[in-house]
Amino acid sequence: MLDPVLLGRRLHDLRADRGLALTALAKEAGVSVSMLSAIERGEKTPTVVVLSRIADGLGLSLSRLLADLETDRVIVRRAAEQDHVAEPGGWHRTVLTPVVPGVNFEWIRTTLPPRCDAGTFPAYAPGSHEFVAVEAGTLHLGVGAAEYVLGAGDSVYFPADAPHSYANRGADPCVYHVAALIMRPRKTG
Known part of the structure; x- marks a missing residue:
């Protein structure tokens, strides 16, 4: 930990x-x-x-x-320790994963209220990946110029090296999970 x-x-x-x-x-x-x-x-x-x-x-x-900061190989992250982020526009993110040295992976649970657009996220570095699973409601996922409509129980994978967006155009809340492996280019020098 x-x-x-x-x-x-x-x-x-x-x-x-x-x-x-x-x-x-x-x-x-x-x-x-x-x-x-x-x-x-x-x-x-x-x-x-x-x-x-x-x-x-x-x-x-x-x-x-x-290096040398990890004290335990098994990391339990209790619900009270998770990062809860209230975003502008009324949507909410919960970062479920702990920080693990050398691993650029995050698992996030997001709730979009009715008629909420979370906006467009920039492309990550090549080699980045996102997996999305919808728990409840309907998610409109944009990847590049394409849009995918996902319902409860649906899941999708996409290379995250393209701009992508998340929106709930319905009358009910939308809850979805994003598992992301994000590569970041390193600065030189």
Whole structure:
């Protein structure tokens, strides 16, 4: 299991060793200053994607950033420990997966209220994958120029190296799960 206090200390030390102010690393990593500060204080455990951005900002691989921080090979993430994110427009995400060193995988449960468009997400790096399973309601999934209408129990896979979007055009809430393996290009130099 990844100890958030140890992770925070590691990030703070790496940032200080590089002479980076909190604002400079936040800008370089594309992460808010408040999020980075909360992570350094051990108050928040970042998602894999956020942690990968921070590693990029420090010029490190994710596995190098997390080296020696793992204290247990089995990670139980209780419901109360999961990250719950209320998004603009009224939709809600729950990040179900813990951060695992060297693994760019996330499993997210999303609820879209009636007539909610979650927007378009940019293409990820080549080699990225998304698997979507609809639990309830009807999901309109856009992948590139195509749209797929999925009902409860339906699932789909697509390479996530194309822009993709999620919308609920119905009168009932839509609940779906996304399992994503996200590759991120590393900065050079």
